[in-house]
Amino acid sequence: MTRARKEQVCLEATPYYHCIFRCVRRAFLCGDDKFSGQNFDHRKQWVVDKITELSSVFAIEVCAYAVMSNHYHLVLKVSKEEVEILSDYDVALRWKQFFNGHTMVDRWLTDKVTSQAEKDKALEMIQVWRARLYDLGWYMRCLNESIAVQANKEDNCKGRFWEGRFKSQALLDETALLACMAYVDLNPIRAAISDAPENSDFTSIQARLNTLAKAKHNQKAQPNKLLPFMGYQPHSKVQKGLPFKLIDYFKLVEWTGRCIREDKRGAIPAHIKPLFERFHVNEQDWLETIKQFNRHFIDAAGSPENMTKWAVCTNRKWCATHRTLKLYKNAEYC
Incomplete structure (x- = not known):
């Protein structure tokens, strides 16, 4: 049964989500049409x-992306x-960058409101917009509608470009986030x-x-459009950026890319050991997790403890298979 989006997104459990959207009928509408x-x-x-x-307006930052043909x-x-x-x-002003807004809010912005009732109505509308600025559904809606309109205009046609709903996975801990980004x-x-x-x-x-290659004298250069790698910040109340080091991620x-390819099954390089030891990850189970990330994890990914908390937060009786929990246990995920 399809669950409401509000039952799939629980910000108290995690701010990180993996979203997937497919073209209608999985057609190659963004690649080569044979x-x-x-x-x-x-x-x-x-x-x-x-x-x-969108990330300049919404309070939703991009950690990783891959745009495929379908x-x-x-x-x-x-x-x-x-x-x-x-x-307020x-x-x-942020909301009006993408939408027409509301007459009452426009009057409030230009100091033309004539009563307290008008002001209250304007502020009430702004609070609705505030909530939408960190709403995953509204973010994806703005993205997909824009691309669909452009594509249909280019093709001189009407109808669906994307499938009905996007799939989202909650990434409940740092290991799940790291595995998903690599995937x-x-x-x-x-x-x-x-x-x-x-x-x-x-x-x-x-x-x-590419950003790193262009900034030859700055080995910490990162693209503005992506959430930067900042490393773990134990003394900060709010983790700014991704809790990993850029070079470790590279x-x-x-x-991982070399190991999952059939023609390049080599020995694990010595320089990758510190990262795996730091996250207590078993190498073979890590590879299995990357290969089958979407098969092992449906609505959420994380350790057994975090999966249990997620199930309670989203009113689920269960959200992981026995194989998934065994994989996490064997991999010794932190």
């Missing part, structure tokens, strides 16, 4: 450009606290579209590597 002979790769750039634009992956962080400290004025960034390699992360077009790993993706 029937018409047309190539639609330029539409992948539409998705990348739109998520950058679907895309996003790993997002919902920053509710960012919206909570915004003034700033919330209204997303390696999508083109797993699909035999590219042979290396730096050649994987329309992915976050390529964007990060090494992990490279090593």
Whole structure:
């Protein structure tokens, strides 16, 4: 049975979510259409450009992305606290960047309200917008509607471009977040579209590597459109950025990409050991997790303890298979 989105997103449990959306009938509407002979790769750039634009308005930051020919992956962080400290004025201006707004709010913004009732109504509407600025459903709606309209206009047709609902997975701990990001960034390699992360077009790993390559004298340079890697910040009340080091993530993706390919089953490089030891991850179970990430984890991913908390938070009786829990136990996830 399909669950309401509010039962799948629980910000008290985690701010991180993996979202997947497919083209209708899984058609290659963003790649090579073998029937018409047309190539639609330029539409992948539409998705990348739109998520950058949306993240400047919504309090939802992009951790990782991969835009494929018939679907895309996003790993997002919902920053509710960012919206909570915004003034009513700033919330209204943000919302109006994408939507027409409301007459009463427009009057309030220009000091034309004539009564307390009008002011109360305007502020009530702004609070609704405030909640939407960290709403995953509204974010995805703005993204998908925009791409669908552009594609239908280009094709001179009407009808659905995307399937009905996007799939979302809650990433309940740092290990689940790390595994999911690596899974997303390696999508083109797993699909035999590219042979290396730096050649994987329309992915976050390529964007990060390109930024680093251009900033030759700054080994910590990161793209503005992506949530930066900051490393673990134990003395900070709020974790700013991703709780991993950039170079460790690059090494992990490279090593994982080589190991899951049939023609490159090599020994585990010595330099990757510190990261695995730090996260208490068993190498073989890590590879199995990456290979079958979507099969093992449906609505949420995390340790058995976090999965149990998630089930309570979202009113579920269960949310993991016996195999999933055994995998986490064997991998000694923290």
